[in-house]
Structures are given as C-alpha cells and as structure tokens.
Amino acid sequence: MNPELNFVGGDPGAVKYGNFINYYKFHSPESRIRSLPKNVWKVNENRSLVCLDVGCNSGELTGEVYQFLSNCMKERTNSADFSCHFLAVDLDPVLTSRARESNLHGDNITYECVDAVGDDARDKAFADYLGRMGRDRFDVAFCFSVTMWVHLNHGDEGLQLFLEGLARWADTLVIEPQPWKCYRAAVRRLGRHGACFPHYESIARRDTLTTIGTLLTEHCHFAEVFRSDPSLWGRTIIIYQKLNC
Numbered sequence: 001m002n003p004e005l006n007f008v009g010g011d012p013g014a015v016k017y018g019n020f021i022n023y024y025k026f027h028s029p030e031s032r033i034r035s036l037p038k039n040v041w042k043v044n045e046n047r048s049l050v051c052l053d054v055g056c057n058s059g060e061l062t063g064e065v066y067q068f069l070s071n072c073m074k075e076r077t078n079s080a081d082f083s084c085h086f087l088a089v090d091l092d093p094v095l096t097s098r099a100r101e102s103n104l105h106g107d108n109i110t111y112e113c114v115d116a117v118g119d120d121a122r123d124k125a126f127a128d129y130l131g132r133m134g135r136d137r138f139d140v141a142f143c144f145s146v147t148m149w150v151h152l153n154h155g156d157e158g159l160q161l162f163l164e165g166l167a168r169w170a171d172t173l174v175i176e177p178q179p180w181k182c183y184r185a186a187v188r189r190l191g192r193h194g195a196c197f198p199h200y201e202s203i204a205r206r207d208t209l210t211t212i213g214t215l216l217t218e219h220c221h222f223a224e225v226f227r228s229d230p231s232l233w234g235r236t237i238i239i240y241q242k243l244n245c
C-alpha cells in the first residue's frame with residue numbers, strides 16, 4: 001500500500017487525495033442525485049450508455065448515479081432494454097475493493113484502482129474497458145468532488161492535463177468542482193499534523209469554476225449545457241457536452 005494514501009497523524013479527516021474512509025457518512029449521495037437533470041443525456045443508436053466515474057471512493061454515489069441514469073434512460077426511451085455500464089476508478093485500492101464488495105449492480109459497474117491523472121496506465125485501463133464494451137469513447141464521465149485533489153497534488157498544469165484527458169475520453173462531462181474555500185479547509189486539516197500539499201502555494205487559478213469552464217469551453221471544444229444551484233455544501237454540478245457530437 002502506498003504510504004502517501006494513508007491519513008495523516010491518525011486523523012481520518014487529514015487525507016492527501018480526498019480518499020476519506022468514511023466519506024458517505026458526511027456527504028450523502030442524495031442531494032447530488034436530486035440536482036442532476038433528466039434531459040441532457042444523449043440517447044444513441046446502441047441503446048446503451050457507457051460511463052466513467054472518476055474518483056469513485058467506496059462506490060455509494062456511483063451506484064446511485066448508475067440507478068438514476070438507468071431509470072432516466074428507460075423512461076425517456078420507453079424501453080426496458082436500455083443498458084448502462086460504468087467503469088468507476090479511484091486511486092485508493094482499499095476504497096475500490098470496498099466498492100467491489102458492496103456492488104449491487106454486478107457487471108454493470110466495474111471498479112478499478114486507477115490514477116486518473118494522465119499516464120499510460122490510465123489510458124490503457126480506459127481503452128481496455130471501452131474495447132470490452134465495443135466503444136472507443138465514454139458517453140459520459142462523472143467527476144464529483146475530485147478536481148480539488150488533482151489541483152492540490154498536481155498544480156495548475158496537472159489540473160489542465162487531467163481535464164484535457166477527460167475531454168479526450170468522453171463526450172459529456174459532469175463536474176462538481178470544489179470552490180477555493182474547500183482548498184483552504186483541506187490545507188488546514190493537513191496542516192494540523194505538520195503536512196502540506198505540494199502545489200497549494202503555487203496555484204494561480206483560484207476561481208476554480210471559471211478556470212474549469214474556460215478550459216473546457218475555450219480549449220477543449222465543449223459547451224456548458226447545465227448548471228445546478230449550489231448545494232448546502234456550496235457545490236455546483238456543471239455539465240459540458242462536446243460540440244458536434
């Protein structure tokens with residue numbers, strides 16, 4: 001087990017990658033599911049959706065999003081045979097193995113331990129999964145409450161590469177970015193134990209929602225198609241779709 005993934009100083013709140021062992025005790029999936037729209041998902045000729053969930057933690061939200069999308073598409077297409085498949089990845093193997101053990105959806109959700117910050121292993125994991133599904137891109141990539149951890153650990157450039165990577169692999173991106181105040185809270189939690197994030201001080205792009213939006217719309221040719229109201233946690237879900245797809 002990579003010691004970098006351990007929480008710091010015996011404090012389960014002091015994690016470097018957002019890999020909280022008890023995340024769903026304090027951030028339940030329900031409010032996020034309630035915020036998702038029903039009408040933006042594109043029905044394709046395969047009568048199936050192939051999705052990616054990045055940073056799935058122990059899988060509770062993944063299972064709920066899977067259920068939401070399956071119901072939504074069955075309603076919209078008036079057809080019980082519409083299928084959804086998810087590849088859900090997280091960099092913490094303890095979390096992906098817990099997700100596998102509690103998976104209620106069989107082969108429709110595959111959990112894998114993958115670091116989603118671009119390298120060959122990530123691209124191979126995505127391509128292998130898509131190959132098994134007979135596809136070369138994901139219809140939708142979900143990225144709930146992950147961008148801050150990528151930003152803190154890989155800096156402005158790392159966040160940009162991460163988003164460009166998602167934009168290469170998926171036609172629709174669902175992103176729930178953390179606002180800057182969450183960064184300060186994460187830094188404080190680690191700081192209590194004398195630890196820090198390598199890139200915090202050098203981050204120039206602190207208006208995170210704008211940064212992510214500008215990158216996807218101006219550099220990656222996506223358009224914003226939906227924005228939720230902020231949740232009680234001050235988080236907004238934003239959906240982008242690739243132009244001309």
Ligand SMILES: C[S@@+](CC[C@H](N)C(=O)[O-])C[C@H]1O[C@@H](n2cnc3c(N)ncnc32)[C@H](O)[C@@H]1O
Pocket residue numbers: 017018019020023054055056057058061089090091092095114115116117143144145146149150
């Ligand atoms: C705060 S949790 C969010 C979990 C879930 N997406 C949700 O919103 O309910 C962030 C998750 O992202 C994962 N994570 C952080 N950086 C990652 C990376 N580079 N690749 C894959 N997973 C990552 C963490 O291990 C953690 O489980």
